[in-house]
Amino acid sequence: MARLSFLLLAVAFGPALHAQLLDRDIRKGNTAYAKGDTKEAIESYAKAATDERGLFNLGNAYYRQDSFPASQRAFENAAAMAKGNAAQARAYHNLGNSWMQQGKYEEAANAYKEALKRDPNDNDTRYNLAYAQKKLEQQKQQQNKDGKDQNKQGQNKQDQQQQGKNGQNKDQKDKQDQQQQPQDQQKKDQEKQQQQQQDRIDPQDAKRMLDAAEQAEKDVQDKVREKLHAGKPKPPTGKDW
Numbered sequence: 001m002a003r004l005s006f007l008l009l010a011v012a013f014g015p016a017l018h019a020q021l022l023d024r025d026i027r028k029g030n031t032a033y034a035k036g037d038t039k040e041a042i043e044s045y046a047k048a049a050t051d052e053r054g055l056f057n058l059g060n061a062y063y064r065q066d067s068f069p070a071s072q073r074a075f076e077n078a079a080a081m082a083k084g085n086a087a088q089a090r091a092y093h094n095l096g097n098s099w100m101q102q103g104k105y106e107e108a109a110n111a112y113k114e115a116l117k118r119d120p121n122d123n124d125t126r127y128n129l130a131y132a133q134k135k136l137e138q139q140k141q142q143q144n145k146d147g148k149d150q151n152k153q154g155q156n157k158q159d160q161q162q163q164g165k166n167g168q169n170k171d172q173k174d175k176q177d178q179q180q181q182p183q184d185q186q187k188k189d190q191e192k193q194q195q196q197q198q199d200r201i202d203p204q205d206a207k208r209m210l211d212a213a214e215q216a217e218k219d220v221q222d223k224v225r226e227k228l229h230a231g232k233p234k235p236p237t238g239k240d241w
Contacts, residue, residue, distance in 0.1 A: 022048045029057055038065045052081040056091055063098060072098035079114075089119035096128060105136035 029044030041061040048054025059074030075098055079091035096111035112129035116122065 022051045022054065026051065026054055026057065029054070029061070033057065033061055033064075038062075049077075052078055052083070052087060052091075055081060056087070056094075059091075059094055059098070063094065063101075066101075068098050068101040072102070085118040089115045089122060089125070092118070093122070093125050093128070096125070096132065100128070100132060100135075103139075105132050105139055108132040109136060 025044045025048040029041045029048070032038075032040035032044060038061050042058060042065070045054050045058035045061055049058060055074050055078035059071045059078060062068075062071035062074055072095060075091050075095035079088055079095060082088040082091050092111050092115035096108045096115065099105075099108035099111055109129055109132040112125050112132060115125045116129065119125065
């Protein structure tokens with residue numbers, strides 16, 4: 001019977017003992033957090049992760065350590081576990097901060113909105129929401145600009161490729177022209193040689209032509225002399241008076 005009483009006492013005091021252990025780990029974590037020892041704080045808070053306070057503080061320790069994805073997960077779990085609006089609002093506020101540090105402005109804005117639903121009078125959350133929305137708008141504008149720049153770069157690349165093809169075609173044409181020029185020159189030289197050959201007179205033909213020219217010249221001179229003699233008055237014939 002004494003053993004049964006001991007078991008009943010263990011069952012009765014079990015939850016209280018567990019709560020004491022959680023409180024102890026949370027206090028230990030708080031002490032380490034205050035000293036700046038985030039590693040020990042994380043170890044202590046992780047032991048109390050079944051308590052919303054342990055999860056919330058675990059998220060803060062990760063956040064101070066700049067482990068923002070880890071702090072984000074801790075705050076998400078803390079928000080889901082928290083019972084009252086105030087605790088949920090705090091968890092969502094810090095969740096928004098974790099998203100902000102990762103450049104996830106849309107997720108941050110949504111987290112801040114959830115926090116404001118539970119605590120509409122929190123000016124810090126309201127300010128953070130406005131800031132997140134501004135950063136989100138800037139991000140969208142930059143993405144649109146980057147998209148246009150990419151399209152422009154793609155077009156420029158196509159233009160450069162086309163220019164390269166045109167340049168290559170021009171180079172090929174120039175090369176063909178350079179190859180054609182010697183051929184044209186060779187053809188001209190051949191035609192010139194042929195013309196020179198045609199213009200060149202055989203020596204015998206040249207002699208015959210020269211003789212003919214001289215004879216023609218002689219004939220012309222004879223005719224000229226005849227005409228000159230014919231034009232002169234004949235001397236009078238002597239008459240015996």
